[in-house]
Amino acid sequence: MAAIGKVEKxxxxxxxxxxxxxxxxxxxxxxxxxxxxxxxxxxxEGLSGENHSGLRKRTADDxxxxxxxxxxxxxxxxxxxxHLILQA
Numbered sequence: 001m002a003a004i005g006k007v008e009k010x011x012x013x014x015x016x017x018x019x020x021x022x023x024x025x026x027x028x029x030x031x032x033x034x035x036x037x038x039x040x041x042x043x044x045e046g047l048s049g050e051n052h053s054g055l056r057k058r059t060a061d062d063x064x065x066x067x068x069x070x071x072x073x074x075x076x077x078x079x080x081x082x083h084l085i086l087q088a
Contacts, residue, residue: 009070011077015084023080035079037072 013020023030031038 007066007070009074011074013077013081015081019084020077020080023084031076031080034083035076037075037079 023034028041029043031041
């Protein structure tokens with residue numbers, strides 16, 4: 001049965017939000033180099049840059065329940081933030 005609702009999590013980051021957003025928006029192919037939990041990112045349907053009509057598929061460790069999925073996303077954001085801070 002699917003869960004319907006809103007889930008929020010507050011995460012403190014040091015990277016400017018625009019830079020982090022850019023990774024998720026148009027540079028997601030770099031995620032496997034930045035985050036331990038992402039093994040591959042495939043971009044489908046011609047998604048690139050400003051084209052928002054495509055589909056992204058991220059291959060990651062299996063986390064099913066919503067709380068584990070949130071932990072995965074929080075870990076992903078923290079890993080990317082740490083990577084970007086080291087690059088600065």
